[in-house]
Amino acid sequence: MSQLSWWTWDEVDAVGHWEGNTRRETYAAKIPKSAVCALAGFYVGEQYNVPWATTHAPTELQMQIFPFVEDALANLRQTPNPNYGTINFLELLQLLRPYFWRAIAAIHQSFPDSALLKRLKILQGSSSTKAFLQQWPKERQALEATAQSDLAISGLFSEAATQSAFVSLTNSQRQLESTIxxxxxxxxxxxxxxxPLSPSKYHRGAPSRFSFMAVPNTSCNLSQCTSFSTDLPHQTASHEGPCTPRATSATVDSRNFPPELVDEYATSGTHTGLAQQTVTEVCRASEDTPARHLQPSMSPTTIVHDGCSFHVLPLSPAMSLDFHSGRDLTIPSAEAFCDPITASAPQFAQFMARNCSWSSIFEMVKQPHLLWACWHPLNLGEYHSVKQLWVAWHEGTIIGGVGQTPPLQLIEQEWGGTKNHSTHSDLAATQ
Structure with missing residues (x-):
């Protein structure tokens, strides 16, 4: 078609106007269309970071360009079969609105007397347009200053130093987490x-935990077994024999007692002093065991928990018969403490305050192969985490409502190298 015609493609693409006898031509083929589309916000495979293309265009000015777009879009979207091609074109016009005003402001700054600006009626006689064109250079300069500072920072950026700083920060954070x-x-x-030693576990209405107080003293003298003998003036007590419980009565000022005793005795109904109180002593308490938390009777008890029978040595405070905490010790059966040759009827060893420790219990065991029934470790899959496994190794396992087992590390140190006489192998006797 172009060969049969007298015009060329340059003349077809040419857009311009006549000025006098000289035709000024601007060829559309020479315009960088990709750059124009990219600056308008469309993805064309190229990136342009031009500050003036991000300036703000007022909504009032944008609505002056293609004012019919909103109504047309509303009508098209209400039709049963909308033409999405037309809708996309109208949305494109909406996106081109701010680009038009940015381009006009850039042309006005460089060529304020441009003929293009004089021919556009939308730029004539509008106060909002004049204010936008006057403020636009300042906004562009602010954006360019910000972009220049970003370029300076990126130019001075050192990846190695930044990585070292991040590594140091990460190490410090890990050390802090490990410490915490x-x-x-x-x-x-x-x-x-x-x-078990927490005072909040005891009620004010409950019996005083000081009414049965064991004193860590080996002497059975009444004046030494009584906890407050040195603080009670005018007391009178007779000593009939060793380890004979006696009641000591005295009326004293409450200022001579510790605050916790004043709180305990305040519930008895006295106002001016402490009424007659009874202090019962228990002799021969161990120094390394909190004597007031030992049961008067050190005989083991049998507890059935989850279908299993446990022998427990109660060390918890005397609150109720059914109360057992993590301080109570689970011990093997009576057969483990008896010599299989000499003993006729299995009986538990004599447990007192001085031998209520794992080391003392280990010394009383005569048949280590019976320990596996009560102190054996759980299967590997029954430990919820590696931490729980290490707790069982270093501290022992606490069985809820029953008591605690000894640390597996102590069992290994005591009988880990003992030969199993039934198989004559190096397998530990506890297995």
Whole structure:
């Protein structure tokens, strides 16, 4: 078609206007269409970071360009079979609105007397348009200053130094986390071990926990077995024999007692002083065991828990017969403490305050092969985490409502190298 015609493709693509006798031509083929589309916000495979293309165009000015777009889009979307091609074209016109005003402002800054600006009626006589064209250079300069600072930062950026800083920060964070975890672990261990000693476990209406108080003293003299003998003035007591319980009565000022005793005795109904109180002594308490938390009777009890029978040595405070905490010790059966040759009827060893420790219990065991029934470790899959496995190794396992088992590490140290006489092998006798 172009060969049969007298015009060329340059003349077809040419857009311009006549000025006098000179035709000024601007060829559309020479315009960088990709750059224009990219600056308008469309993805064309190229990136342009031009500050003036991100300036703000007021909505009032944008609505002056293609004002029919919104109504046309609303009508098209209400039709049963909308033409999506037309809808996409109208949305394209909406996206081109801010680009038009940015381009006009850029042309106005460089060529304020341009003939294009004079021919556009939309730029004539509008106060909002003049204000936008006057403020646009300042906004562009601010954006360019920000972009220049970003370029300066990126130019001075050193990846190696940044990586070193991040590595150092990560190491410091890991050390801090490990320290916090260690402190929390120690706090949890301390809380678990001191839970039976917590004063909040006792009620004010409950019997005083000082009414049966064992004193860590080997002497059975009444004046030494009584906890407050040195603080009670004008007391009168007679001593009839060793380890004979006696009642000591005195009326004293409450200021001579510790605050916790004042709180305990305040519920008895006295107003001006302490009424007659009875202090019963229990002799021969061990120094390394909190004597007031030992049961008067050190005989083991049998507990059935989850279908299993446990022999428990109660060390918890005397609250109720059914109360058992993590301080109570689970011990093997009576056969483990008896010599299979000499003993006729299995009986438990004599447990007292001085031998209520794992080391003392280990010394009283005569048949180590019976320990597996009560102190055997769980299967590997029954430990929920590796931490729980290490707790059983270092601290023992706490059985809820029953008591605690000794640390597996102590069992290994005591009988780990003992030969199994039934198989004559190096397998530990506890297995």
């Amino acid at each position: 975890n260690a402190v929390l672990s120690h706090c949890n261990q301390l809380l678990r071990r001191t839970e």
